[in-house]
Amino acid sequence: MKRRIVPVSLRPLLFVIVLTALLTYWGWLLYRLVGPQLVQELPDLGSLLRYLLGWLLLLLLIGALAYLNYRFAYRRWMHSAKTRFYYWSWLAALSWLLFEALQVRTDREPTFVDENILVTLLLMGLISLYGFIADSLQTRRQQQLLIQQKTEAELTALKAQINPHFLFNALNTIFNEAQRSDNQLVADQIEQLSSIMRFTLQESARPLISIEQEFQFLEKYLALQRARLPDLDTLQLRTQLDWDGLPAQLPPLLLIPFVENMFQYGLSFQQPSRLDLDVAVENRQLRMRVVNTLGSAANQKGGAGTGIKNTRQRLALLYPDRHELTIQQTDKLFTVTLRIDL
Structure with a gap:
């Protein structure tokens, strides 16, 4: 059963309404008790003001x-x-x-x-x-x-654990591609990696970034991952990033552990693989759904790495009572559903 939470902007208004109703009720009772006598015997206004x-x-x-x-x-x-x-x-x-x-x-x-x-x-x-x-x-x-x-020290430590892990994975992807062929694709990947490193080292130090900046970062990461994937009929990769354009912010590198986990534990070149990513920001509500099959790495390590564990802690610290995170794992699928009130 979901617990309905009153929006933060309405809480002061709710308090004012309840307090006004209570004071009005008390005032009405007091007027019924002593009002007529006060009207008949009004004290001298100057004496009353001096007394007060x-x-x-x-x-x-x-x-x-x-x-x-x-x-x-x-x-x-x-x-x-x-x-x-x-x-x-x-x-x-x-x-x-x-x-x-x-x-x-x-x-x-x-x-x-x-x-x-x-x-x-x-x-x-x-x-x-x-x-x-x-x-x-x-x-x-x-x-x-x-x-x-x-809390700030813990968040700094958690981000310090996340950033190098991602950078080493991306560098390994480009290194493998460079060994296989010397073409424009490698140059494009290096440029994308440069943008990602700049974002990681500079923007991640800020407490909040815009949704547009976060989506640009995710798109560059997804482009790097697509470049290293082989063209197989058994591999299905679908990504969708939608934003309604309303100003909204979130902490940097908050979503990437779920996406990285999808590629790290969901890929398999020996059996059919399905990787689905949907992120939508509408009316300052972020909804994310990640679905991936469980590859051999997931079967060995359990389907989720330390990145998701760290992100769970960040969400608890940054959005208490303002987020819902559901992680489900079956024999074949790993599903993450996230909702954040930004």
């Missing part, structure tokens, strides 16, 4: 005090067991200062002592809570940054 302004200034003062406490006391002393005593001593001193300020505000009337103590404890609780919450959010941001850096 006083509360706003008080909240801003408490917020500024909590931030300064976190910035200059909590972060400096709380993270070390040796200096933690300084932080608690500072809180005690700050509590004393807040209490004395409240005492001055109430003209040091004895009847307000208990109320001032309670307000002081409440304010110190809010200030302390702000420090813990702010520190927790800061720690979480640092963890996310570390995860991002780890």
Whole structure:
């Protein structure tokens, strides 16, 4: 059973709709409860504004005090067991200062002592809570940054494993062709390989490339592979690359392991071979289907190399919850189906 995922662009709108409906419902209930009385007995507008302004200034003062406490006391002393005593001593001193300020505000009337103590404890609780919450959010941001850096390092390592493997295979193809004949075909292959190497060494360092660039790279690779294949009735090779022209991007060298796997494990010159490749990008949705028969190399090694394993990891890191990868293997066929929300 497939799980329907709400598009990313609609998620903020969904949150706004639900929140607006909830606040409207609460407002309607409150109006039914106290609305008629408020309409009959409206307070003086100037007094109300001064009252609200006083509360706003008080909240801003408490917020500024909590931030300064976190910035200059909590972060400096709380993270070390040796200096933690300084932080608690500072809180005690700050509590004393807040209490004395409240005492001055109430003209040091004895009847307000208990109320001032309670307000002081409440304010110190809010200030302390702000420090813990702010520190927790800061720690979480640092963890996310570390995860991002780890992900980028893993992707770099995975691409480093993929690129040389492909280049050596292509060089071997041209070398064999050059041994057999000295003609224009070899020159064309060298030119294609030069473009592929330039793409691999330069464009692969970028996080994203256009669909047009990826398709050009695949077409050059397919041209090299066709040049080395013999003309046999038992060999069927069909490729189709379609793109609707809408701007879309994807990481470089993401699709080539599936294509390379098709040639590496699907070719056989002794028995019938079928190699089918379909890649379509429509409305920023990439769909890829690769079908190949299993040759002798696949029977010995299991039908899939390390390239597909690495690509599976890249997809999980780059497109979590935004891709579907299905790999099926029978006695005769190996099928890969990939969908990516670009």
